[in-house]
Amino acid sequence: MILSSETQPITIRQTPASAIESMLPTLIERLQETVSGGVGLGFFAPLSYRMAREYWLSIIPELVHGSRILLTAHDDSGFVGCGQLALSQRQNSPHRAEVEKLFVATAARGKGVGTALMEGLHHTALAHGRTLILLNTRADIPARQFYKSLGYREVGVIPGWTVSASGERYDHVTLYKELTYAGAARGAVAASSV
Numbered sequence: 001m002i003l004s005s006e007t008q009p010i011t012i013r014q015t016p017a018s019a020i021e022s023m024l025p026t027l028i029e030r031l032q033e034t035v036s037g038g039v040g041l042g043f044f045a046p047l048s049y050r051m052a053r054e055y056w057l058s059i060i061p062e063l064v065h066g067s068r069i070l071l072t073a074h075d076d077s078g079f080v081g082c083g084q085l086a087l088s089q090r091q092n093s094p095h096r097a098e099v100e101k102l103f104v105a106t107a108a109r110g111k112g113v114g115t116a117l118m119e120g121l122h123h124t125a126l127a128h129g130r131t132l133i134l135l136n137t138r139a140d141i142p143a144r145q146f147y148k149s150l151g152y153r154e155v156g157v158i159p160g161w162t163v164s165a166s167g168e169r170y171d172h173v174t175l176y177k178e179l180t181y182a183g184a185a186r187g188a189v190a191a192s193s194v
């Protein structure tokens, strides 16, 4: 899937489990950078190399199974971001998926990469029959406004949902978006061995 940002084309790829090992150094470095930048994505800063590596390796079984999908964004400098879709495996929710671990490399933010990734995730969700998309984010970070600018609606704030390393509690907000097939004519996300 090729999407043009203001400055240059961004390629959004579905990255298979088989590509994780070769991308590990970049994935680890960018995840560490994001966590150090103040958005923990489930981790405490500083995120160790070992823990970041274990995290990326831990998603491989779900990627193989097909219950999780990893999209990566690339410009001519290489990897610039990623996001995941967790497809509900429950019998009563074949229409539901969650967006997880979306982040853009610090130097590439504000250029449309995050939006391109979300469009790719939406397209991929629809391709898997998933129309109800959920996500959860800290209430005090810019991502909250980012998701709202993409049409996500807030369900509400859960006080103290997560904690920092020092024990400080953070409020989180849950958001959702109902996708329609009418708005999904942007082309397929390419499966790639990267």
Ligand SMILES: CC(C)(COP(=O)(O)OP(=O)(O)OC[C@H]1O[C@@H](n2cnc3c(N)ncnc32)[C@H](O)[C@@H]1OP(=O)(O)O)[C@@H](O)C(=O)NCCC(=O)NCCS
Residues within 6 Å of the ligand: 034, 039, 102, 103, 104, 105, 108, 109, 110, 111, 112, 113, 114, 115, 116, 136, 137, 138, 141, 142, 143, 145, 146, 147, 149
């Ligand atoms: C949130 C994030 C993924 C957005 O990616 P991005 O590539 O910077 O976003 P885009 O350039 O596509 O921005 C699209 C819109 O989002 C909103 N937005 C993005 N960053 C914003 C910020 N820092 N403050 C306020 N609004 C912001 C704006 O409405 C923007 O539209 P505009 O360009 O017309 O102003 C990225 O900033 C990031 O990786 N942040 C750290 C990790 C994180 O917070 N992940 C989400 C955890 S749930």
